[in-house]
Amino acid sequence: xxxxxxxxxxxxxxxxxxxxxxxxxxxxxxxxxxxxxxxxxxxxxxxxxxxxxxxxxxxxxxxxxxxxxxxxxxxxxxxxxxxxxxxxxxxxxxxxxxxxxxxxxxxxxxxxxxxxxxxxxxxxxxxxxxxxxxxxxxxxxxxxxxxxxxxxxxxxxxxxxxxxxxxxxxxxxxxxxxxxxxxxxxxxxxxxxxxxxxxxxxxxxxxxxxxxxxxxxxxxxxxxxxxxxxxxxxxxxxxxxxxxxxxxxxxxxxxxxxxxxxxx
Amino acid sequence: xxxxxxxxxxxxxxxxxxxxxxxxxxxxxxxxxxxxxxxxxxxxxxxxxxxxxxxxxxxxxxxxxxxxxxxxxxxxxxxxxxxxxxxxxxxxxxxxxxxxxxxxxxxxxxxxxxxxxxxxxxxxxxxxxxxxxxxxxxxxxxxxxxxxxxxxxxxxxxxxxxxxxxxxxxxxxxxxxxxxxxxxxxxxxxxxxxxxxxxxxxxxxxxxxxxxxxxxxxxxxxxxxxxxxxxxxxxxxxxxxxxxxxxxxxxxxxxxxxxxxxxxxxxxxxxxxxxxxxxxxxxxxxxxxxxxxxxxx
Numbered sequence: 001x002x003x004x005x006x007x008x009x010x011x012x013x014x015x016x017x018x019x020x021x022x023x024x025x026x027x028x029x030x031x032x033x034x035x036x037x038x039x040x041x042x043x044x045x046x047x048x049x050x051x052x053x054x055x056x057x058x059x060x061x062x063x064x065x066x067x068x069x070x071x072x073x074x075x076x077x078x079x080x081x082x083x084x085x086x087x088x089x090x091x092x093x094x095x096x097x098x099x100x101x102x103x104x105x106x107x108x109x110x111x112x113x114x115x116x117x118x119x120x121x122x123x124x125x126x127x128x129x130x131x132x133x134x135x136x137x138x139x140x141x142x143x144x145x146x147x148x149x150x151x152x153x154x155x156x157x158x159x160x161x162x163x164x165x166x167x168x169x170x171x172x173x174x175x176x177x178x179x180x181x182x183x184x185x186x187x188x189x190x191x192x193x194x195x196x197x198x199x200x201x202x203x204x205x206x207x208x209x210x211x212x213x214x215x216x217x218x219x220x221x222x223x224x225x226x227x228x229x230x231x232x233x234x235x236x237x238x239x240x241x242x243x244x245x246x247x248x249x250x251x252x253x254x255x256x257x258x259x260x261x262x263x264x
Numbered sequence: 265x266x267x268x269x270x271x272x273x274x275x276x277x278x279x280x281x282x283x284x285x286x287x288x289x290x291x292x293x294x295x296x297x298x299x300x301x302x303x304x305x306x307x308x309x310x311x312x313x314x315x316x317x318x319x320x321x322x323x324x325x326x327x328x329x330x331x332x333x334x335x336x337x338x339x340x341x342x343x344x345x346x347x348x349x350x351x352x353x354x355x356x357x358x359x360x361x362x363x364x365x366x367x368x369x370x371x372x373x374x375x376x377x378x379x380x381x382x383x384x385x386x387x388x389x390x391x392x393x394x395x396x397x398x399x400x401x402x403x404x405x406x407x408x409x410x411x412x413x414x415x416x417x418x419x420x421x422x423x424x425x426x427x428x429x430x431x432x433x434x435x436x437x438x439x440x441x442x443x444x445x446x447x448x449x450x451x452x453x454x455x456x457x458x459x460x461x462x463x464x465x466x467x468x469x470x471x472x473x474x475x476x477x478x479x480x481x482x483x484x485x486x487x488x489x490x491x492x493x494x495x496x497x498x499x500x501x502x503x504x505x506x507x508x509x510x511x512x513x514x515x516x517x518x519x520x521x522x523x524x525x526x527x528x529x530x531x532x533x534x535x536x537x538x539x540x541x542x543x544x545x546x547x548x549x550x551x552x553x554x555x556x557x558x559x560x561x
Contacts, residue, residue: 053437079439092437094430096497104420105427109439113420145497161438 002029002169002201007051007061021047022058023225029218032199033232034192036212039222045205048222049171052203054078065169079109083162083200085175085191089151092158099149100142103127103161110165130160134190152183156190163194170195172204176211188215209241219244265522271395273518275467277486277511278402282460283479284486284506285413286453292487292502293417294429294449296344299355299480301457303362304336306476308458310366313375313471322383326462333458336362337450345443359476366473374472382466398467405463406507409456414500416452425449478534485537486510488544 007025012018022044029035037045050056051063054075063071065081086092093102104118124142131139134156138149146154155175162170172191176184192215195202206212212219218236221229229247231239239247265273283301290298312329316322336358343354367373387397416422427435428445435442457479465471490509491502520528520536528536 074441075436076439076441079437082437084437086433091431092434094427094434096430097426098497101423104423105435105438105440108420108424113424113440115416115419115421117418118420118423119418 001031001064001066002027002052002203003062003064004028004048004052005062005064007048007058007063009047009051009056009058009060021225022051024061025222025225025227027220027227027230029201029203031201033218034195034202034216035204035218035220036216037203037205037220037222038207038209038212042224043222044225045222046173047225049173049203049205052169053082053084053171082169082171083109083167084171085155085158085162085173087174087177089154089158089178092161093146093154095147096145098143098145099131099138099157100124100127102146102157103130103164106161106164127160127164130164131157133194134160150183151179152187155179155183155187159187159191159194163198163200167198167200170200170202172202172206174205174207177207191215209244213239213241213244265518268395269518269522270515271399273514274511275398275402276464277514278399278406278507279460279464279467280479280482280486280514281406281507281510282409282456282463283483284490284510285409285503286456287480287483287487288491288503288506289413289425289449289453291484292429292491293426294446296429296446296450297352297355298337298340298450298453299352300336300340300358300362300450300454301480301483302476302478303359303366304333304454304457304476305461305464305479306366306471306473307336307362307369308333308461309465309471309475310369310375310461310473311458312462313377313465314369316377316380316382316466317375322381322385322466326383326459326466329462330455330459333461334451334455336458337452337454338447340454341443341447341450345446362476363473370471370473373474374470376470377466378469383463384466398463402463402467405459409459410503410507413452414503417499478537481534481537481541482513483510485541485544486513488541489513492544492547 004025004027007022008020009022010018010020025044025048037048039045047056051058054070054073054077057072061071062069065078070078084092094105100119100123104123107123127142128139136153136156138153138157146157149157158175175191176187179187188211194200202216204216218232219229219239220227283305286301287298290296308329311332312325315325315328340355340358343349343357344351349357383401384394384397387394392400417426424435424440425445425448427438427440428442432442435445461475464475486509487506489512490505490507493509494501494505496502496505517533517536521530521533
């Protein structure tokens with residue numbers, strides 16, 4: 001469960017480049033919900049995600065995860081509660097290490113790291129089992145360097161790493177945007193099935209309205225640092241691409257300048 | 265090259281292998297260009313020598329020299345992580361400060377150890393030729409340090425340290441306290457360097473305030489040369505490469521200085537080392553591209 005109350009943040013304060021990235025955002029995401037978050041460039045989507053993960057500390061407001069106030073917690077302290085996938089397939093993994101070593105690092109997110117050997121037969125077996133569900137044959141390449149994997153395979157590995165051990169909250173920051181269409185589709189389907197299987201509270205930032213409509217049970221649209229649309233339940237089930245754009249125009253009272261980008 | 269010179273080169277190489285293992289942790293694993301060793305090497309020497317002269321047994325004195333080296337590494341970590349000073353500058357500040365600290369500790373630019381029992385003195389009693397004693401003692405210390413380092417880096421904690429250097433963003437997202445890892449890495453690296461300083465002072469028969477000059481370049485030459493000849497992904501292979509790199513480097517320098525036709529003298533060592541390191545860095549296929557400025561990548 002994620003509760004953000006009155007989150008505000010301003011970048012480059014006191015300079016000509018000052019920008020109010022988030023203006024008093026309030027949102028509550030119950031356990032197990034899959035939220036897709038859309039909006040144009042600079043709307044504040046990634047900023048909001050970074051405030052949940054701890055990469056940014058808001059100027060005002062509170063971040064609550066499962067009834068714990070984590071507003072000022074460093075990233076690593078929140079990590080046992082939060083799993084993440086990044087846009088750049090290189091960001092979520094250590095390229096020069098093996099698949100198994102990467103998984104060993106990820107397993108330390110939820111279980112203590114200590115001074116025992118990181119790579120054990122038990123871990124090897126568990127990693128192979130989890131990787132097998134991807135259907136990409138990665139379970140037979142445990143000792144290969146991750147540098148040898150394609151972008152899609154790396155993101156699939158990142159997904160397994162993010163959900164290794166237990167995963168309460170999954171933050172996806174345009175995690176398929178850097179992949180070719182085929183790989184993006186595969187990673188998205190795998191993500192959806194893993195999220196459903198483990199009932200993980202998920203927030204996915206995306207540039208694609210199509211992706212936002214196809215997955216998840218709630219759509220949130222940000223514009224200029226505020227939530228301008230928040231559809232869930234029965235409304236969410238009936239919403240289409242056209243009326244999503246319509247809704248946006250009515251709310252904003254103007255044309256969406258970069259709807260090309262949103263449809264992409 | 266005489267046998268005497270050859271053994272001298274190997275034992276010096278072994279001492280600097282400890283510094284090279286430290287540089288491997290900081291430069292290669294943590295991606296933290298740490299120059300603190302220029303100060304922590306003579307610091308280890310100064311503390312060890314002073315304690316030995318004061319009557320402490322040489323083994324304890326050497327151990328304290330290593331422990332004080334750890335503290336120097338933690339000081340650099342503090343400047344970088346808490347005061348947000350650029351990593352390389354933080355390490356230079358500590359190294360410069362240590363120059364004065366070392367003079368204070370020793371009370372003079374050098375402390376002689378000629379009439380004091382050292383860690384190499386036991387050889388006389390056992391009847392081992394004195395030429396080979398340092399070789400045996402430092403050799404054992406290096407092997408123990410290398411094996412312990414290998415074991416440490418294979419643990420969950422060690423893997424977290426490697427992830428910190430390889431991809432700090434990913435490390436944080438996976439719950440790794442990267443500040444702690446950098447601090448621990450710098451402490452280990454400078455601890456090994458302090459230990460090397462103490463062992464080296466006992467070998468020379470004196471601790472000298474200027475004995476740290478160029479130490480980091482020699483260590484880097486060993487790390488870069490060794491891992492270029494023995495490239496691997498396996499930590500135990502890379503650490504043995506650092507040790508062998510350090511020994512081979514010393515032997516090569518010994519030969520160069522002993523052969524008149526090259527026309528080199530002892531004072532040219534630092535220039536030659538710097539040129540070798542520069543060549544190794546820009547060589548095609550170099551694994552040390554991260555040591556180059558971003559403009560060069």
